[in-house]
Amino acid sequence: MSPFNKDSTAEEITQAFSSQIKDRIFLITGTSASGIGAYVATSLARHSPAQLILVARTKSKVDPVIQEIATINPGLKVTFVSCELTDRDSVREAADTINNDETIPHIDVIINNAGVMMLPEYQRDKTGYEVQLSANHLGHFLLTNLLLPKVKAAGPNARVVNVTSLGHKITPFRFDDWNFSDGATYDGWTAYGQSKTANILFTTELARRGVTSLAAHPGTIYGTGLARHMDFQSGGDPFALLYEVALRNTGKEFVLDPQKTLSQGAAPLLAAALDPDLAERSGAYIADCQVEEAFGYSQDQENAKKLWALSEELVGQKFPE
Numbered sequence: 001m002s003p004f005n006k007d008s009t010a011e012e013i014t015q016a017f018s019s020q021i022k023d024r025i026f027l028i029t030g031t032s033a034s035g036i037g038a039y040v041a042t043s044l045a046r047h048s049p050a051q052l053i054l055v056a057r058t059k060s061k062v063d064p065v066i067q068e069i070a071t072i073n074p075g076l077k078v079t080f081v082s083c084e085l086t087d088r089d090s091v092r093e094a095a096d097t098i099n100n101d102e103t104i105p106h107i108d109v110i111i112n113n114a115g116v117m118m119l120p121e122y123q124r125d126k127t128g129y130e131v132q133l134s135a136n137h138l139g140h141f142l143l144t145n146l147l148l149p150k151v152k153a154a155g156p157n158a159r160v161v162n163v164t165s166l167g168h169k170i171t172p173f174r175f176d177d178w179n180f181s182d183g184a185t186y187d188g189w190t191a192y193g194q195s196k197t198a199n200i201l202f203t204t205e206l207a208r209r210g211v212t213s214l215a216a217h218p219g220t221i222y223g224t225g226l227a228r229h230m231d232f233q234s235g236g237d238p239f240a241l242l243y244e245v246a247l248r249n250t251g252k253e254f255v256l257d258p259q260k261t262l263s264q265g266a267a268p269l270l271a272a273a274l275d276p277d278l279a280e281r282s283g284a285y286i287a288d289c290q291v292e293e294a295f296g297y298s299q300d301q302e303n304a305k306k307l308w309a310l311s312e313e314l315v316g317q318k319f320p321e
Helices: 010-016 036-045 059-072 088-099 131-153 166-170 188-208 240-250 262-274 276-281 301-315
Strands: 025-029 051-056 077-082 109-112 159-163 213-217 285-287 290-292
Touching: 010 036, 010 262, 025 036, 025 131, 036 051, 036 059, 036 262, 051 059, 059 077, 077 088, 088 131, 109 131, 109 262, 131 159, 131 188, 131 301, 159 188, 159 262, 166 188, 166 240, 188 213, 188 240, 188 301, 213 262, 262 276, 262 285
Parallel strands: 025 051, 025 109, 051 077, 109 159, 159 213, 213 285
Antiparallel strands: 285 290
8 A cells, every 4th residue: 555645745756756767768748837747747857867758739838847857957858849639640740759769769657647628618629529538538549659669668667647537537438429429419528527538448458458557636736727718716616517517427426626736736647657566556547646446437448448449540540459
């Protein structure tokens, strides 16, 4: 049993597992300033990794993070790679950039952190796919699979961390209408929940295929860019609709976690990335730095295989076992 819990901080996790950071290469998506990915990156930087690969859409939003890392650890190699996760061409270009970079011989840990939450209006990417599924799952599915040779080159201690959330308890994956009938049946919370369920199903199938992979839930954190579409100013409960939607979709009450600090939110991601004991729990769901049970539909093996096949179809490429 891990000694860490909901109050544990990124600093505590990285101090405990400093030896799992030193001289290793980490790739993190979604590393714009003030977000969890940035906090994960700066936390790792203090413990002498060999290299940090920061993947994000806009370099100007990551520049403050790169500058902070340079202050923390002036000799640390930091590589920025531009990637729009909702654009399959951009994902392939990013993967090619990384795969062809001779200074990146392998990748010890991928942390798929980038995401969007509760878009109030239906949006689709240029391929026609709902944007939350596209950004939160499909982009990471394609990027991770294209980079798996680099991960496998790192050896048996390499792993993939997919950042999910309590949001998986909003809905199962909607195999019969994953694209919301081109917007006709769209609901923002259901779309977000579907993408978070997809993150865990992706983790489940990666684990079955022999890739050490964990799904990590940061917790409830206000003030990051993830919640920019939510109304915290009007005085009402911005999550009121969420409770109704989750109950309708699953028949179960949805209970929101107590709020965490950014450091506490980064801690479960870092535990999933670093704790050597968790290698034996590949496929697990990590919350509050502990292995917890996710809703059954999100860890169902047949659902995981089905989503993998659908994801291959949607990104236009098969990935053999």
